[in-house]
Amino acid sequence: MKSFREKHSHGDRLFPFEFFDQSGEVNEQVCFLHWHDEIEWLYVCEGKINIFVDGISHIINAGEMYALEPHILHYMIAIEKSRYLTCVFDRHLLEFALADYVSCQYINPFIEGKLTIKNPVICSDLRIQNTFFNILNEYKNQQISSQLSIKLNLLYIFQDLIENNYLIPLEQNKHNLLAVEKVLQYIEKNYQEKITSQSLAQLVNYNHQYFSRYFKENTGYTPIEYINHYRIEKACELLFDMDLSILSISVECGFDSCSYFIKKFKEIKSMSPKQYRKVLLENYEKEQRYLMSKSVKKS
Template sequence: MKTNTLKEKTVHGNAMFPLKIYSIIDSESTYSLSYHWHDEVEIIYVEEGEIIFNIDMKPIKVNANECLFINSHKLHSAYAINSIESIHHAIVFDMNILSSSIYDYCQSKYIDPLLNSTLSFPMLIDKTCLCGNNILTEIRGLIDIYYGKHQGWELSVKASLLKIISFIADQDKFIKNTSINLTSNDYKVERIKIILDYIYKNYKNKIYIDELAKEANMNSQYFCRFFKSLTGKSPISYINHYRIEKAAKLLQTQNYKVMEICFIVGFDNFSYFIKKFKEYKNCTPSEYKKMGPSQNYKVK
């Protein structure tokens, strides 16, 4: 079952160096990232504040000076915690960046297993142990190297990634994926992927609960309980939030009138749109438009 709408289409870096770092400064506690997945591995480092990340529907709070690994193909989202400003960095890279033309022990024991998912990175790193401290130090150094762009910085970045892998291997912290059978949670995640894919494709139109339940192969009553148990939101609340995020982006990047945006993103009642926008963004759409991107959150 395809869920291509959820797959991120962004190219991170380029063909010669498939790695990019995104540094997000959220001074208004409005940061929100919709559910998606990608082929690349992602390392999150929170410099200041706290952020909630959902990985395969499991919420994880990442505090200042902590890091999180998001493995390839993992469905994930993120959002700010109320009234807590934050700065975090997302290092997104294709594992092939570390592949060698020579098939050696490094390739066979670590890189290939990470590429074919028989090995996975641990999600949250314990910063109280020596291994965790070493990894955090290396990640901070990697970020500095990336933005410094000194001669040979690409070599230094690759060396840092390999060192991070070596620290994890040294403490035997890699997750070994030996079972080919879907667990109960895996099955639920696959169901949710199908439902979110449908929402992302059809959010501009009227979406009925019966339609979503049919996509999930469930009756409507059970579907609503199932959806809320995994996402923390009712289907309607989730759709409204997604539409508001789409509206916020249009307000920042396009020259549409507020009422036009209301209907573009799928609302059919202007007053309800204003109410929901204020609920999620703590201001009216017009106020949000005047703020400009720098007043909400910035991405380097």
């Protein structure tokens, strides 16, 4: 699973926390298959999100929260036009230096992985939603006390979870994912080469028909669907390089045909590679203007 660890670091050593305000269109895959060391709390403000956790589908509606444990393979698809807020952080942010009853009964067992959060968290009032928006505002403002405020708001959410009985003992997942891990690592190393579903089944000594079903149960994709999604994600990285042609990117990512590459790219990203590159460039220019304006204000 090492190869599917998210390479992006969340926060820094002193404050391992990052916040995302994200949106998705109908049937858009809003994040690719990955895992990370931190926990993730996601709140859906609008629409409906399908979260696939170890290949199992979980529908999260507006007004609901979903909590992901560390080291869990997951990806997400927006079922409807959606907006969702996400906190990704080290669970040690919740702990206190001095022990008290709540720490011993709830916080420490949660940090140690003995307690988990029962999903989805159905928010009957606006308390959790308002808390997520408070975190969003503090994360954007970056005032001298913002990190303290973010930590307090995370604890407010945790308080709600305790009061509404969403903390439960963690059941150990006994499902063996070693074959899937081996296949995922193989695809990452060899995605530029020709890969078939049959060759992947042989890699783990499985019957082809059984392997295809087993793989989809644990990732949400057929083997070929996953290969195409992985290749498209690698293509998205290469589209940052304006010197590379669409044809050369398709070849670099293992596609036999440029037309097939464009077809699959449109299916997965809902736009052509050329359009995607244009959006990347526009977003990059906006970000540079924003950073420049912040720099001018500070000076």
